[in-house]
Amino acid sequence: MQDDLPIHGETRVTTEARNDDFVVFDHVQKSYDGVSLVVKDLNLNIGKGEFLTMLGPSGSGKTTCLMMLAGFETATHGEIRLDGRNINLVPPHKRGIGMVFQNYALFPHMTVGENLAFPLEVRGMGKDEREAKIRRALDMVQMGAFANRRPAQLSGGQQQRIALARALVFDPALVLMDEPLGALDKQLREHMQFEIKHLHESLGITVVYVTHDQGEALTMSDRVAVFNDGKIQQLGPPSDLYERPDNSFVAQFIGENNKLPGTIEELSGDKALVRLGTGELIDATPVNVTAKGQKTLVSIRPERVEFKPEMMPAGAHMIDATVLEVIYMGDILRVRLRVAGSDDFVMKMRNTLGQTKLSPGQQIKVGWHPADARALDPM
Amino acid sequence: MTDAYSQLTTADGRPLKAALAAAQARARRRAFLLVAPLLLFVVVTFILPIGQMLQRSVYHDGFSNSAPALGEWFSSHPDGSDFDESAYAALASDLALMKKDKTAGEAGTRINYTVPGTRSLFTSSARGADKLEPPYKEALLALDAKWGEPVIWQAMREASSPWTSDFYLIATDRQRTADGGIERVPENERIYLWLFGKTFILSGVITFLCLILAFPIAHLLATLPMSKSNLLMILVLLPFWTSLLVRTTSWIVLLQGQGVVNNILVSLGVIGDDGRITMIYNQTGTIIVMTHILLPFMVLPLYSVMRTIKPSYARAARSLGATSWTTFRRIYLPQTLPGIGAGALLTFILAVGYYITPALVGGADGQLISNLIQFHMSKSNWSLAAALSAMLLAGVLVLYWLYDRLVGIDKLKLG
Ligand SMILES: Nc1ncnc2c1ncn2[C@@H]1O[C@H](COP(=O)(O)OP(=O)(O)O)[C@@H](O)[C@H]1O
Ligand SMILES: [Mg+2]
Numbered sequence A: 001m002q003d004d005l006p007i008h009g010e011t012r013v014t015t016e017a018r019n020d021d022f023v024v025f026d027h028v029q030k031s032y033d034g035v036s037l038v039v040k041d042l043n044l045n046i047g048k049g050e051f052l053t054m055l056g057p058s059g060s061g062k063t064t065c066l067m068m069l070a071g072f073e074t075a076t077h078g079e080i081r082l083d084g085r086n087i088n089l090v091p092p093h094k095r096g097i098g099m100v101f102q103n104y105a106l107f108p109h110m111t112v113g114e115n116l117a118f119p120l121e122v123r124g125m126g127k128d129e130r131e132a133k134i135r136r137a138l139d140m141v142q143m144g145a146f147a148n149r150r151p152a153q154l155s156g157g158q159q160q161r162i163a164l165a166r167a168l169v170f171d172p173a174l175v176l177m178d179e180p181l182g183a184l185d186k187q188l189r190e191h192m193q194f195e196i197k198h199l200h201e202s203l204g205i206t207v208v209y210v211t212h213d214q215g216e217a218l219t220m221s222d223r224v225a226v227f228n229d230g231k232i233q234q235l236g237p238p239s240d241l242y243e244r245p246d247n248s249f250v251a252q253f254i255g256e257n258n259k260l261p262g263t264i265e266e267l268s269g270d271k272a273l274v275r276l277g278t279g280e281l282i283d284a285t286p287v288n289v290t291a292k293g294q295k296t297l298v299s300i301r302p303e304r305v306e307f308k309p310e311m312m313p314a315g316a317h318m319i320d321a322t323v324l325e326v327i328y329m330g331d332i333l334r335v336r337l338r339v340a341g342s343d344d345f346v347m348k349m350r351n352t353l354g355q356t357k358l359s360p361g362q363q364i365k366v367g368w369h370p371a372d373a374r375a376l377d378p379m
Numbered sequence B: 001m002t003d004a005y006s007q008l009t010t011a012d013g014r015p016l017k018a019a020l021a022a023a024q025a026r027a028r029r030r031a032f033l034l035v036a037p038l039l040l041f042v043v044v045t046f047i048l049p050i051g052q053m054l055q056r057s058v059y060h061d062g063f064s065n066s067a068p069a070l071g072e073w074f075s076s077h078p079d080g081s082d083f084d085e086s087a088y089a090a091l092a093s094d095l096a097l098m099k100k101d102k103t104a105g106e107a108g109t110r111i112n113y114t115v116p117g118t119r120s121l122f123t124s125s126a127r128g129a130d131k132l133e134p135p136y137k138e139a140l141l142a143l144d145a146k147w148g149e150p151v152i153w154q155a156m157r158e159a160s161s162p163w164t165s166d167f168y169l170i171a172t173d174r175q176r177t178a179d180g181g182i183e184r185v186p187e188n189e190r191i192y193l194w195l196f197g198k199t200f201i202l203s204g205v206i207t208f209l210c211l212i213l214a215f216p217i218a219h220l221l222a223t224l225p226m227s228k229s230n231l232l233m234i235l236v237l238l239p240f241w242t243s244l245l246v247r248t249t250s251w252i253v254l255l256q257g258q259g260v261v262n263n264i265l266v267s268l269g270v271i272g273d274d275g276r277i278t279m280i281y282n283q284t285g286t287i288i289v290m291t292h293i294l295l296p297f298m299v300l301p302l303y304s305v306m307r308t309i310k311p312s313y314a315r316a317a318r319s320l321g322a323t324s325w326t327t328f329r330r331i332y333l334p335q336t337l338p339g340i341g342a343g344a345l346l347t348f349i350l351a352v353g354y355y356i357t358p359a360l361v362g363g364a365d366g367q368l369i370s371n372l373i374q375f376h377m378s379k380s381n382w383s384l385a386a387a388l389s390a391m392l393l394a395g396v397l398v399l400y401w402l403y404d405r406l407v408g409i410d411k412l413k414l415g
Helices: A062-070 A112-121 A127-140 A156-168 A186-203 A214-220 A238-243 A248-253 B016-058 B068-076 B085-101 B104-114 B119-127 B136-143 B150-159 B166-171 B192-223 B226-241 B244-255 B260-268 B283-306 B311-319 B324-352 B356-361 B369-378 B382-406
Strands: A023-030 A039-046 A051-055 A077-082 A097-100 A174-178 A206-211 A223-228 A231-236 A258-268 A271-276 A281-286 A295-300 A318-328 A332-339 A342-350 A363-367 A373-376 B174-176 B182-184
Touching: A023 A062, A039 A062, A039 A231, A051 A062, A051 A214, A062 A077, A062 A097, A062 A174, A062 A206, A097 A156, A097 B311, A112 A127, A112 A156, A127 A156, A156 A174, A156 A186, A186 A206, A186 A214, A206 A214, A214 A238, A223 A238, A223 A248, A231 A238, A231 A248, A248 A258, A248 A295, A248 A373, A258 A281, A258 A342, A271 A295, A281 A295, A332 A363, B016 B166, B016 B382, B068 B085, B068 B150, B085 B104, B085 B119, B085 B136, B104 B119, B104 B150, B104 B166, B150 B174, B166 B174, B166 B382, B192 B226, B192 B283, B192 B324, B192 B369, B192 B382, B226 B283, B244 B260, B244 B283, B244 B356, B283 B324, B283 B356, B311 B324, B324 B382, B356 B369, B369 B382
Parallel strands: A051 A206, A051 A223, A097 A174, A174 A206, A281 A373
Antiparallel strands: A023 A039, A023 A077, A223 A231, A258 A271, A258 A295, A271 A281, A295 A373, A318 A332, A318 A363, A332 A342, B174 B182
């Protein structure tokens, strides 16, 4: 059965594998010590050609999931399927999955060319074919002139490209990347994000990408799976995660976020009225609250906070705020406010020509569209 | 440096170069003072003795000191001159001097090194030397016919100068012919080169065994979780905390004819009581015990290199499609080479010069060159011992040079 796997990456279409479950985690659990679960009942379908990112804080089990998919860890329970086949018992070298490691793992005793030749040699490929593929892969990452260098003679960004080329040179249908850009500086990281995304699109490969950087996850992915505590907290396209977080963990982990704790005063369909601890009433959209009197945490993005009454929808509540600090950030102004007794409520306003000037100590009123305030579970 | 640099000056106008040199000189002086005690120690206890050893291997004044007349005769009569009455007169006067100074034994010993069995010729002839009458040639030949042998005169010519290559000739199983040439000694007297060869081969075998045994252990040490690897490390280092003598003698207890291993084999019926295996006091004993004793010197360098090899290399290789064997052969093994090189070099060098263990458990055929060096030292033949030691040193240096050429000394990792 192992021989039928797409080792050379031919995009085989099996009858039972639909396009949107190229990779399937089916009730997968993982425990290292037999005492605690590092991965708790993971269910995840990844489509062919999809760019899926596992995003979560350190220790949330992302690497473990990737290692189980690559075959370096065994699932304690459950089934992992690749292209419709259970691969639980398939050894790593027969899975035909490309992998990029955080520290690149370029073989230090081989030149760049030899590193790229390695996966082709172990597949018994002839010399001419090998060289053609190596040249193509190196050109793909704009490293054509570096075939004879040793990894130690390359900069971090260059090593990263070579690691990428090596993971792609044998045409795998699935490529895993575990925090591949973690060691690069910001500018290079953003550039590489773009290049990886570009490669993904032009090659049509499926990518499972692991990162703890939410910006990276949002800009690169088709879908993001937010991990915490061994569970997927939310799975969806970047805009969903940012604009419609399912719970307060996701709301806080992705993007900046104002939190206002309170109790549900009124609940009617997709509208809720929340009474804050200090007595004010605000509007919100109920997400995972179900009854009046329930405690909740209302989350509002700083850029969705308004202080000009004319911008507010009719009938929306506004509450008092005191300007504490105005931070000039170039493209935006970041205003720290005291709202409902808390000192870290942030509002972002665009730095436009006619923008109203706020100064510390000023009393204003702030509000928001009810759809932008989400009443989530209290943490 | 270019001129542009040398013309730069500091803020107060001093040339930059001079200011830099002054600043560095202070740092260098302080650095030198810090290492001075160790330097002194090394010079006194290491460099000087080695220098002295090297000098002794080419210098022996036992004969030249006590035979000034012969020395003069040899220097005025080139090689091939007839040994006429004047030569015998010089010999007679020197023998008389030896009797007076009681140095006949010493001088005889020196000649005895190159022509065995001649020491007594000197001691007995010197006894009556002051009563000799001319013509000396006849008188001396009457005293002992051996005085007419050209080999002895050739040996005395060589020994009349304290600087000599005689000991290196002996150490390479060679001797001087009567006409001043050099030939190999008869086959049944050749011992040194053969023993050098055997020492190097046995050391090679021991190094190889150490490598085979140490590789898996070092790998385990490098990959086990800390708590378990610490315990294993203690087991590896345990031998270091026990006296070498104790370890060697425990092997005797284990391996001897009536020892633990044989007793167990007999009681299990694997061998009969009369078929006890000889595992000690021979070459096998030397190999077994030295492998055990030198094992940590192989484990530690290997471990220190393996510890730095990240598991992600093996994972990368596997994900690229390599079987575990290919991964080991092409990814892991090449990266352990500096450790293998360092461990092998260290073990081999230690084995080549090992003395106590072969002396205790080697029996007759398990002796190494160092045992012979010790033998000559105990017989006060310092010069020959020094020549043999110098050859051993040269052999080790050649190995070191080879290692540097093949692997590179900068890759040497010992811990
Ligand atoms: N090989 C291992 N043995 C035991 N525990 C491990 C191992 N690898 C990871 N863990 C534990 O599993 C949890 C999840 O780790 P990991 O999957 O690496 O998280 P992430 O990649 O999200 O940071 C952590 O608590 C970590 O300590
Ligand atoms: Mg991780």
